[in-house]
Each structure stands twice: as structure tokens, then as C-alpha cells.
Amino acid sequence: MPKPLADEIRPATLDDVVGQKHIIGNDRLLRRMIESGNLSNMIFYGPSGTGKTTIANIAARSTNKRFYKLNATTASVSDIKAIISEIGGFGTENGILLYLDEIQNFNKKQQQSLLEFIENGDITLIASTTENPYFYVYNAILSRSTVFEFKPIDADDIKAALIRGIGILEEKLGVKINVDNDSLEHFSRMSNGDVRRGINALEIAAVNTMPKDGEIHLSIDVAQQASQKQAMNYDKMGDNHYDILSSFQKSIRGSDPDAAMHYLARLVSAGDLPSICRRLMVIAAEDIGLAYPMAITIVKSCVDCALQLGFPEARIPLAEAVLLLATAPKSNSVVTAIDSALGDISSGKLGDIPSHLRDGHYSGAKNLGRAVEYKYPHSFPNNYVKQQYLPDLLKNACYYTPQKNKFEQGIEEYWKAIKKK
DSSP states (O other): OOOOHHHHTOOSSGGGOOSOHHHHSTTOHHHHHHHHTOOOOEEEESOTTSSHHHHHHHHHHTSOSEEEEEETTTOOHHHHHHHHTTTTSTTOTTOEEEEEETGGGSOHHHHHHHHHHHHTTSEEEEEEESSOHHHHSOHHHHTTSEEEEOOOOOHHHHHHHHHHHHHHHHHHHTSEEEEOHHHHHHHHHHTTTOHHHHHHHHHHHHHTSOOBTTEEEEOHHHHHHHHOSOOOOOOTTSHHHHHHHHHHHHHHHTTOHHHHHHHHHHHHHTTOHHHHHHHHHHHIIIIIGGGSTTHHHHHHHHHHHHHHHOTTTTHHHHHHHHHHHHHSOOOOHHHHHHHHHHHHHHTTOOOOOOGGGSOOOSTTTGGGTTTTTOOOGGGSGGGOOOOOOSOGGGTTOOOOOOOSSHHHHHHHHHHHHHHHO
16 A cells, blocks of 8 residues: 655655754754764654654664654553563663653553653653643653653745655656645645645645646645645644633733634634633623623623524624723723632631621620621711721731723722712
């Protein structure tokens, strides 16, 4: 069976690898480790198609250790035991290099089975993962490894890989391949940082296009048919999900409606309606708050409309809510007030409730001094009278501080006037 183009084009040296210059560029740590053959335990973390397996293979060739490769999706503890049983045997005198792909699929027990052997140096581990290793990799392994983060590949770098792929395809198919500039740009962009995705789309287009006048012509129409919808990394349980939601909220908090609309579009494209609605409600209270108290009511109406409509129409009220929040005045006084109060509670600062605030609606309450000295504010001018409401332990605590916006400044001026009188 012929090898896929993505495998045939796989680089054999670091100089042929596209992207990742921050870790394999000149004088970068990973390059120095590979070139010296002095490898330590490593975790390669990043999206698919960014060179993790390629660089692991190059690293394996730089050392004289026995090389084994496992995929944690299908491997079991017995597979690990089989490799461990080879330690000290013929061909493993210099140790074993184990490449464990998708380590996040190993449970804690499976990861722990490696610990003793990577600790004493019998096994050098290179593990790869598309998920954040600080969440998914057992801490004891993590502390004994160097984490290298792989970034999505730039479109220009993907284009360079595609050009190499075209040369290999021409040799493989025995025919010249003419790719329009627009097509090359499209293959690069739709890959969304994943070289393998772009190469696969190129191969599908080439092998399924009939030669004409001795050459295969890949027009933009052919490129679009081969790649279909632009790919977007999104996993509702993974890092990318939370990264997008975080960027979404921070863009609204930063009053950037254009960036907020971009991240909303990503979430809409992923069809993640519940996450959008939940985050919008949080933002309305956390980031706009009392600077524009009606925002949460309007956002709730937009969210209700979106949930009733469903996609694709839901995008419209959602966009309305996003633009309202992004352009609204901002205040975080609500969240800072409640978090400050919760901080005192969690640190044990409680104190007794003042007797005059306690329930006095029962027989014998007055004998206990309950509610006896309570002053009913509505019986005083402007419905205000000064009295202590916080426990003695916290009587000087200040949780709410009005911020510099029209609504809260109005609150502050009102209370200054009332309390002076």
C-alpha cells in the first residue's frame, strides 16, 4: 500500500522541519540536546500536525539507545512491561528511548509504571500530547521532564512544506503539477497551523484531478473542494475550548468589539451555544456590573432568544449581546466585593451577628436581647440611620468600592449626601 504523502514528506533533519524555531532554531535547547545525542526525558506539547512525531524520530536517530514507539490510545500496561523486560538485554546496553504518543490517554497507573525506569535512567521518555501536560500528565513524570511547547505552523511555513510536497507528488505520479497561487494560499490557510492537514488536502486534490495536456492543474475551485471547510482546533473538553473562551471574555473586558466578534465567530463555528450563553451572562455581571446595570437584563434576553432560535439564527442575538458588552462602560466592583467578602469567610473571619440584627419574632427573644436595639431605617429621614450591621470582628471591613463610572459615582454622591445629614 503506498505511503501517504504526509509520511513521505516527513523531514529527516532538523533543518528540514518547518516552524518551531523557538525550540529547534540555532542554539535553542532542544536542537542542542538532539545534536549532542544527550537526551533527557521530554514532553512535546502542542496541536496535531506541528512536528512532534517528526522531531521525536529525528531525536531517536541522534542517540545510540534502543528505540521503541507506543501510542497511548491503543497501548496497555502489558506493552510497557514488554519494553521494560528488554532492559539490560542485547541491544539495550545503552538504555531505551521510548516515544509515547498521546500520553494524555494513559491513566495514572499506566504512567506510574514508567516512573521507576525513567528515574534511574533505564528508559528515556519522549512523550507527546495535544492536551496541557500540567493537567494530564502525572506530576512525578512531569517533574522529571522538560516540557517543549509546539506552536501552530505559520501559513508561509506550511506553504514551503506544500511546495516540497508538490515535487514529491510529481515524482510519484509521473506528471507535472501546476498549482495556482490562490490554491497554494488556500491550502496553507485552511490548514490552521497543521502541516499534515494541508498536505493531505493537496494530495487528495492532485490524485483526484485528471491530467490535461500532460499536467495536473489545481485551481482554487479544486483546492476548495479538496479541503472543504477551514479546519479549526476545538475540543469542548480541551485547552483550546478554554483558551477561546478566555480570549472571548478578555476581549470584551478590554472593550475591543472586533476581537470579541472574532472569538464569538470561532465559538459559533464550533456550535458551542451553551458555553457562549453562560460566558456572556458571567461577563455582564463580572466585567460590566454596576457601570451599566441593565446590561445583564439585555444580555439575558439575547441569550434566551439564542437558545430558542438555535443556530444559525442564534448568532444574531449573540452578536448583539457581545457588541453591547464590549462597548459598555466597565466595572468589576461586583466581583471584587463578593470575592473580598468570601476571602474573609474562608479565612475564618466571621464573628457573632450583632444582637440587634438577630431574629426577634419569637417568645423570649427580648429576654435574650434579640432585635431590641434595632433601628428601622424607614422610620428615619431619607430611610437611613447609622447603626452597625457587620459583626464586631469585621465592623471596619470595606468590600464595596464605587468605581469611576457614571452610575456608581451617582451612588457614591447619593450616599455621601444622605450620610452627612
